[in-house]
Amino acid sequence: MSERSIEVVLDIQKGNLINAEKFFALPEDKVFKGRRKLEEYNQRNEPLLVCSCCYQPVKIRGREQGFISIHFAHFVDSGDCPYKSYNKYTKDEIERMKYNGVKESPLHKKLKYFITDSIKLDNRFSNVKTDEVYKGNGLLKEWKKPDVSGKFNNTDIVFEIQLSTTFLSVIVKREEYYKKNNTFIMWFFNQFSTDEDSQRFTEKDIIYSNNNNAFIINNETISITNANNKFIFGCYYIEPYLENNCVKRKWQYKTVSIDELKWDYENYKVYYYDSEGETKKLKNKLEYSFIEEFKTLIINEDNFEWKERYRLYQLYEHKFAQKGILFEASSTALKKIIQAILCLKLNDKIGYENDNVLGLSNTILEYRKEYYGIYIKALKCYNKYNDVLQRDEKKGIFKKKLSKLQSEKVEQETRYNKLFQILFPELII
């Protein structure tokens, strides 16, 4: 039975995978130059391209005549390989073999030991190990071999380097595994493109599942680490911003240290910038921007002639209604109490003639009895209550009115509680 051709080979020098189909689709001169280079390496017994499953060196074989086209092949005397006896191994096993193969590249090894040495500089790290077998604490006898593992204070963490990002299934399984074992996982890339078209699928998957943060170790961060005697790495993150009433996003870059990371104990991931949280905040801000606009309208309503004012109030009634909050903005009593609360909040005398907060308070307690409860709350919340009591000391009108309302248990308007909650969340606990 003829041997199956090798679909993917590993450039052991650079740590990246080469797809056979793509490679042999290159212009003929490139393929043959490559073949010559590979031949030279093989003759020197120096590995260049190896099988992605068994890591044995490969050669490029082709027949000038006949039915076999040009392809990667094992040497005749090579050992066993899943490509030779395909049915012996499951797809998962083959993926894992390929994944582990990438870890054999010199660059991968260099970065692995760099991380190990760097975190050892920090005495909050203990039990730092390279390539140590990690056993889960469940009944499952599953184990993994992370590039670097250790404890940061009392938290278990593993570091994995991702030079080749072909292995989504392995990565997803790893993340789930460590999460199940209450262990943080931090991925490092050695290069990163912020051009989303050229980002590979797996890269995107890691980034998106990591709060849009991607950690980098490259020559620059290695120099910074060495110069500072402290582990410093790069972080690319997506920062949202508002433009034309839309949330847009842009990539940012910063060199950061372990101290600047936030620990997400729900997903067992670390991040520098809370990209999702900030995006949510901006979306909320956009969604609820009409609330501040409505307050501004109430403050400035005298600036509009009645027709325009009417149109605007209707517009906001509609916007609030979409959030399930119904009210008639033209209701004078309601508008007056909102204005009074805004007076207190903004230290202004919106729509009221009173010179001071005592005058305003007496007016409300006299004419807006059905809202006195929320008004008193606002006095206290915006630190005006003591001022009112002091000014009231001489005549005692406010005190008298308030105790009368309290003893009579004057019924309060509750229809607009939802509206007050959204306008003045600080008043409603």
Ligand SMILES: [Zn+2]
């Ligand atoms: Zn092989």
